[in-house]
Amino acid sequence: MTVTKRGRPRGFDREVALAQATRLFWEHGYEGTSIADLTRAMGISPPSLYAAFGDKRGLFAEVVDRYGGTFGAFMGKALEREGDPREGFARMLREAAVSYTDPLHPAGCLVITAATNCSAQTADVEQDLRERRVANVRDFEKRLTEAEAAGTLPEGVEPGALAVYFAAVVQGMSQQARDGASAAELGRVAELAMGAWPVRRGA
Numbered sequence: 001m002t003v004t005k006r007g008r009p010r011g012f013d014r015e016v017a018l019a020q021a022t023r024l025f026w027e028h029g030y031e032g033t034s035i036a037d038l039t040r041a042m043g044i045s046p047p048s049l050y051a052a053f054g055d056k057r058g059l060f061a062e063v064v065d066r067y068g069g070t071f072g073a074f075m076g077k078a079l080e081r082e083g084d085p086r087e088g089f090a091r092m093l094r095e096a097a098v099s100y101t102d103p104l105h106p107a108g109c110l111v112i113t114a115a116t117n118c119s120a121q122t123a124d125v126e127q128d129l130r131e132r133r134v135a136n137v138r139d140f141e142k143r144l145t146e147a148e149a150a151g152t153l154p155e156g157v158e159p160g161a162l163a164v165y166f167a168a169v170v171q172g173m174s175q176q177a178r179d180g181a182s183a184a185e186l187g188r189v190a191e192l193a194m195g196a197w198p199v200r201r202g203a
Helices: 014-028 035-042 046-053 056-069 071-081 085-099 120-149 159-178 183-196
Strands: none
Touching: 014 035, 014 056, 035 046, 035 056, 046 056, 056 071, 056 120, 071 085, 071 120, 085 120, 085 159, 085 183, 120 159, 159 183
């Protein structure tokens, strides 16, 4: 007996399809991107999309995971590659200025902009992205707390407040990029933002 396999169509390249879906969600947001938009850009039929990803929500979740491991990975890498925490955050902001304005992909950060003003029907999408942003703040706080314990932050500095500050700068840079700010302009923002880094007394 011959068993017919259902699923992805012949010639379906999952990575290429995800790249196309990423660009659409990044540029137009979750609600602004329709199934028709996705299937047209991905080069697959609606049944193939549902077979491969479950539904639009499932596809978006995979897109966001992929984004975090590719375009959005620069933040964690910047903090890890610099031994000095101040240099790590400075590098992160500099790289945000470049990444958020790269003409090879939509401006800004997908996790920050893809689910703003969602309807009640897609509140779970907005919540998921909010949780991812909060996780970034918690990661910032963890690294700053470690810096405090190592003595590289002055006494009295609140790692939590400083973490929220850097998250606010990153989110603001993303929106400015969406509004047309250049890499040079955002680079200057990064420089100015680092002026808030606490200086130890006597330094």
